[in-house]
Amino acid sequence: MRIEAEGTDLEQALDLFRVAYNGGGEWSGHVTDRDFSYRHTAVGDGDMTLRNTRFLGRICGEMAPEDDYVVSWVTEGYGFFDTAGEKKSLTPGLPFLFPTDRPVSFDMADVEQKLVHFHKPLLERVAAEHYGTAPGTLHLETAAPTESSVRAWRNALSLVSRTIVDADASAILRGEMARLAAVSLLGMFRPELTCLPPALLVPSHARLRVAVEFIHANAHLPITTTAIAATADLSLRALQEGFRRHLDVTPNAYLRQVRLDRVHEQLAQGAALTVAQVAGSWGFTHLGRFARAYQERFGEQPHQTKARVR
Structure with a gap:
C-alpha cells in the first residue's frame, strides 16, 4: 500500500483525514496564522503501515477505535489527545499509544505527525511468541514510555522505514521488519500479562x-x-x-x-x-x-x- 495526498483545500483535508483515521462525530478545521496546507503519506501492507501527516492549521475531532494498535508522535506543533476525560498534551518526540477500547478526541494545530499502525493479529501474535502466552487482545500500558525504550524504538524505526519504503523489499524482509517494530513497541508499552494458575x-x-x-x-x-x-x-x-x-x-x-x-x-x-x-x-x-x-x-x-x- 502506498498513499500520497497533499493540497491547500481545508475541506478536502478534513474529508481525507476523517476517513484515514476512522473519524467519528463532527470534525472541524480552522486556518491559523500560517498558510494552510496538508500532506498525508502511508506505506506498508496489511500487517503494518507507516504514516506521516502534516496539517498547517487547527483540526479537532474524534477517532473511533479500529482494528489496529496505533502509536503516534509529533515532531512539530501543539495540542492534546483526550481519552475519556483524561487529557494528554502533545510532547514532540514522545510516542502516544491510542487506546483500543474507547474513542480519542483531539485538538491539534500546525502539526507534523508520524504514526505506525499495527494490525491487531500481528501484534498479538508477536506478543504471544515474545512472552510465551496465548494470543489474544492486549491490554497495553499507557504511561509515558522510558527514555531508553523510546531510543530503542527510534533505532528500530530507522531501519524499518528504510526497508518498508523500498518497493523492491521482499515479503519476507517486510515481515521481519514488522516483527522488529512490534517488539520495539512492546518494549515501550508493555502488555499486562495474565498470570494463569x-x-x-x-x-x-x-x-x-x-x-x-x-x-x-x-x-x-x-x-x-x-x-x-x-x-x-x-x-x-x-x-x-x-x-x-x-x-x-x-x-x-x-x-x-x-x-x-x-x-x-x-x-x-x-x-x-x-x-x-x-x-x-x-x-x-x-x-x-x-x-x-x-x-x-x-x-x-x-x-x-x-x-x-x-
Missing part, C-alpha cells in the same frame, strides 16, 4: 483458560457470566464449578478482581481523573463498597495510591 495450563482445562483470558481481554465491557460461558463453550454450571475448583472464586468475583487491578493500575500511573471517575469507568458505582474491596486487595485506600504519584 498452573492448573489452567493443562490441556484438559483449555476451555476454562479461554474463559479467564476472555475476562482479562474484555473487563472494560459489560460482560456477563452467560457471555463468558458461551465464549468458552461451557455451561453456566460448568463455568461456576471450574472457577470455584481452580480459582476459588466465582466468575463474577474474578471479574471484579480484574477490574480492581485495572483501577489500581490507572491510579498508579497518575490518571488525571478523580478516584470516583476512574472507579466509575470500571463499573464501581458504590464508592464505599469499592473502597473496602480496594483496601482488602491492595492494602491501602485508592486515594493513597493516587497521592503517591503526585
